Amino acid sequence: MKTDRLIDMLAKGVEPAQKPAWKRRFALTIAAGLCVAIAMIVIGAGVRTDIGAALAPVLMKAGFAAAAAAIVLPLTLQLMRPGRPLGGRILAIGAFVALAALIAFVALMGADPAERMRLLMGGSFPWCIIFIPLLATPTAAGLLWLMRAFAPTRLTMTGAAIGAFSGGVGAMAYALYCPVDSVAFVTIWYVLAIAVCAALGAIIGARLLRW
Amino acid sequence: MADETALRAWMLQGLGGDEAAHRAFLTESAALLRTFFRNRLRGRPEDAEDLVQETLVALHTKRDSYDPAYPITAWLYAIARYRLIDHLRRAKHRAHAPLDDYEIANERPDYEAAEARLDMMALLNRLPDKQRTAITMVKLEERSVSETAASTGLSESDVKVSIHRGLKTLMRLLGQEDRS
Numbered sequence: 001m002k003t004d005r006l007i008d009m010l011a012k013g014v015e016p017a018q019k020p021a022w023k024r025r026f027a028l029t030i031a032a033g034l035c036v037a038i039a040m041i042v043i044g045a046g047v048r049t050d051i052g053a054a055l056a057p058v059l060m061k062a063g064f065a066a067a068a069a070a071i072v073l074p075l076t077l078q079l080m081r082p083g084r085p086l087g088g089r090i091l092a093i094g095a096f097v098a099l100a101a102l103i104a105f106v107a108l109m110g111a112d113p114a115e116r117m118r119l120l121m122g123g124s125f126p127w128c129i130i131f132i133p134l135l136a137t138p139t140a141a142g143l144l145w146l147m148r149a150f151a152p153t154r155l156t157m158t159g160a161a162i163g164a165f166s167g168g169v170g171a172m173a174y175a176l177y178c179p180v181d182s183v184a185f186v187t188i189w190y191v192l193a194i195a196v197c198a199a200l201g202a203i204i205g206a207r208l209l210r211w
Numbered sequence: 212m213a214d215e216t217a218l219r220a221w222m223l224q225g226l227g228g229d230e231a232a233h234r235a236f237l238t239e240s241a242a243l244l245r246t247f248f249r250n251r252l253r254g255r256p257e258d259a260e261d262l263v264q265e266t267l268v269a270l271h272t273k274r275d276s277y278d279p280a281y282p283i284t285a286w287l288y289a290i291a292r293y294r295l296i297d298h299l300r301r302a303k304h305r306a307h308a309p310l311d312d313y314e315i316a317n318e319r320p321d322y323e324a325a326e327a328r329l330d331m332m333a334l335l336n337r338l339p340d341k342q343r344t345a346i347t348m349v350k351l352e353e354r355s356v357s358e359t360a361a362s363t364g365l366s367e368s369d370v371k372v373s374i375h376r377g378l379k380t381l382m383r384l385l386g387q388e389d390r391s
Contacts, residue, residue, distance in 0.1 A: 006264050006331060007237045009350040010271045010378070015371060016228035017275045081276045082293070083285030151269075151276040153293035210297065211273075211383070 022080075022149070029146050030169060033139025037173035040135060045177045054181065061175035061186050068194055069168025071096045076143075076161040080150040093164075100187040107183040120188065122180035128171070132193035133200060135170030136163065140201060144208050152209055159205015160198040167197030219283040226274060237267055240287060242320030247291050249321065258298075264331065265385040266294045272378050334384045342377030345370050 041047070048054065075089040108116050143162045152158040171190050180186070218239055225233030244266050248259035269290055277286050335343055348359040349370065360367045 003241055003260065003264055003267070004238075006267060007234060007241060009346075010237055010267065011230055011234035012350050012353065013356065014225060014228060014230050014233045017226040019275065081278045081286070082273075083287070083289035084278060084281050085285075151273040151290065153289045 022146075025146060026077075026143075029142035030139060033142050033166065034169050034172060036138035037135040037170050038176065040138075041131075041173045041177050045131070047176045048179055051176070057181035058175050058178075061178060061181075061190070062172045064186060065168050065171030065175060065190060067168075068096065068171065068190070069165050072161055072165040072168060076158075076165050079152050079154060079158040079161055080147065082151050082153045097191060100191050104184040104187040107187070111184075116184075119182040119184045122182060122185040122189070126185070126189045126192075128174055128178060128189050129193045129196060131174050131177070132167055132170045132190070133197050135173050136166035136197045137170075139169045140166035140197070140204075144205065147209055148211065151211065155209045156202045156206045158209055160202035162205060163201015164194050164198035166201070167194035170197070215282055215284055218287075219279075222274070222277060222283050223279065226277070237271065239320065240270055241267055242322045243284075243287065244291055245321040245323075246319065247288065248295065251295060258302075262291075262294055262298055265298075265382070266291050268378060268382045268385060269294060272375075272382050331381075334381060337384060338377050338380055341365070341369075342373045342380060345373035346377045346381075349374060 048058070051058065071092055075086060075093065078084050078086055078089055104120075108119060111119055140162055143166065144159075147158065147162070171194060178186075218236060221232045221236035221239070225236050241263055244263045245259065248262045248266075249256060252259045252262070270287065273290070277283065335346065338346070344363055345359060345365075348354045348363070349356055354362075356367050356370050359365075360370050363370070365373070
């Protein structure tokens, strides 16, 4: 087929384009992802038994996770459509990670040297590195599906952004269970767990997001 | 030679349902894309024309992804670059085409189409019946939507949806076409 013929075919009787109502779908997907993750943690692992007494640290951890998700969100949104500059959106993520590392450093330096290892490692295996990616999957699956209606052209980066954002949402749910309240533990291991989500998202996104 | 302003104006009118503007947009885009792909696939003008057609279908089916807050050429070349990378990945000819950024402003659009190798008609035949019929009747035989609806027994909106879905399927099939 000649290209001119193809153009005729595409242009013939063109309809006004529909504006996708993506904001609502996006919000619903995130809310659903968070609800499923909370259900997973409540049914699968159980909310920590001292939730009443430990409400402050739980909220702090969920807040930190929400902040991580919020810092990745602009990048994720920007990647939905082709040809938009990413600008400071990646820089903001770098600044967030640096800030988290700084908080961990200050927290550790302010502690008794004998205690530091326990504060950093949480006294056992850092399970969040496994749990948070698991809890991220409902949100990530929903967002990957939603992306089909859009046109991401940088698939690896889009996948990483979706992974990291979903990791933040998963970490919010994980805070209900996470028994470790050490500041250094949370700032280091939550960020690492979210980085794992980003890496998985990059690999999966490069395949699944093709259009 | 179209520039950002003209291309953008055509696109926005096309988004509003203006057929002539949409045609002008696609024609101008095709010329820009031809230069873009030929510069990167030197010596393989048929491959370049395949990519022009594939990208035109992508521009059309994904036109609602254009964000008017940013330049239309950035949108167009982001999609072109994506289709090119996808093509090279499939063809494993990565070494032949440097993907460096370069000055788009210096490019002259190329209106001289080569014959594309891919057979759009053959691909059309692989679409589900309903989608193929809708596209063939409305887009190729130039019958109106209501005529098509009457002769196929589908509703008018069904015909429109079938065309839209068919073009999307076509784009996917184009992407899967194995080219050596």
